[in-house]
Amino acid sequence: MSTTPAADERTRYSSHRADAVDDQAWPEFGEQVRGLLESVGEVIRPEAGEVLWDAGDGYDLHLVLAGRVGLVDRRDDRVVFVVEAGDFVGELGMLMGQPAFLAGVAMPDSVVLRVPIEDLRRLVATSVELGDVLLSAFDARRRLLTRIGEGGLVLAGDDDRDLHRLQQFAERNHVPYRTVLRSNPAAWAEIAATCALPDKGTAVVTGRRRILAEPTTRELATAIGLDLCAISDQARCDLLIVGAGPAGLAAAVYGASEGLDVVIVEDVALGGQAGTSSRIENYPGFPRGISGSELARSAML
Structure with missing residues (x-):
């Protein structure tokens, strides 16, 4: 994109928060969390209209220090979201290695802190405060995108x-x-x-x-980056789990919590056959039961 994209009446802004999901999606960083990001990030001053990452690419976390960043649907080059100063760009798929749904384009007078994804994963694994803030925000953003049907697909x-x-x-x-x-x-x-x-x-x-x-x-x-083809033939892991039903999900979570590099494989989606269940009543930790889709989403986080 050679010109700065223009917002329209459908564009959403990070500062306009209509409900609890919006509040969760755009949290404020405390000084400690911001300091962690600044310790590994790089301040960049992109030109207006500069593409920070494109749809379909891997991407890094970007904290907007000044100006704005537009999240653009490449199908029609429409600005879906405008991320304003003080807010950050990122979504659940970032941590999972999925390609970006939307392109990121700098707007005039923008200054951003770019945090490489590998450094971000390490910080999330070692900082409880940062992990809580990011995972809650990323989950809310995925729910928001799903609700409004925006994601370029x-x-x-x-x-x-x-x-x-x-x-x-x-x-x-x-x-x-x-x-x-x-x-x-x-x-x-x-x-x-x-x-x-x-x-x-x-x-x-x-x-x-x-x-x-x-x-x-x-x-x-x-x-959309959800197939084993996205994993290099040379990639190695500590634990390969075939089947992402309740037992497989539990094994993956426990293995990852012990520092193992875990890959879990399922035919259609996390949760397996149980993922379509309206209520699972025999899974540890949920005495009042939990739906299959909610169990899969929680395990994914």
Whole structure:
């Protein structure tokens, strides 16, 4: 992007907090937490319109010291969020190694503190205060993106079984998306104006305007960084767990808490078959029960 993106009436601002989720999503750093970030971060002064990271790329935490940073949907180069001075950019997928849903673009007179992701992971593991603030904020932001359907991912097609399969995969993996049906000509035309949608079948439009025609579930997973293909063939781990049901999730959490490098593999989503359960009543630590989706989300954190 060569010019500074312009916000519109749909743009959200980090300072405009309408409910409890917004409050959790944009917390204030205490002096100690800010000092930790400053100890490993680098202050940069980007030009207006400079792309700090693009949709589909890995990215670092950016604390806005002055000016603003726009979070941009690359499908139509629309500013979804404006992150203002004092707030920071980041989302749950950052810590999980997922590519960015939205691009980050500097606005005029911006100064930001860039904290490399590897340093951030180390700080989160060693600082309880920082970990609590970031994980709570990242979780709230994922819930916010999911609620408003913003994340650069569009699932398009007819209201049929193939589309429902993709929707279910996205929902169970807490991936924000927007659905566009052929039966809604206005919405379909809006998407078709920026990318070539197929005449029939399902299609997925990613944040980089990449179109997947009639994708399998695995092809969608690969496109959004949730497939084993995202892991290098040379990568090593201490513990590989096959099956992310309640037992597998417990083993992964316990292993990670002991400092092990853990990889957990599941066919569709964390939680396994139990992830679709409305209530699990025999899992330790939840005497009043817990839904399968909430258990999976909590274990992911």
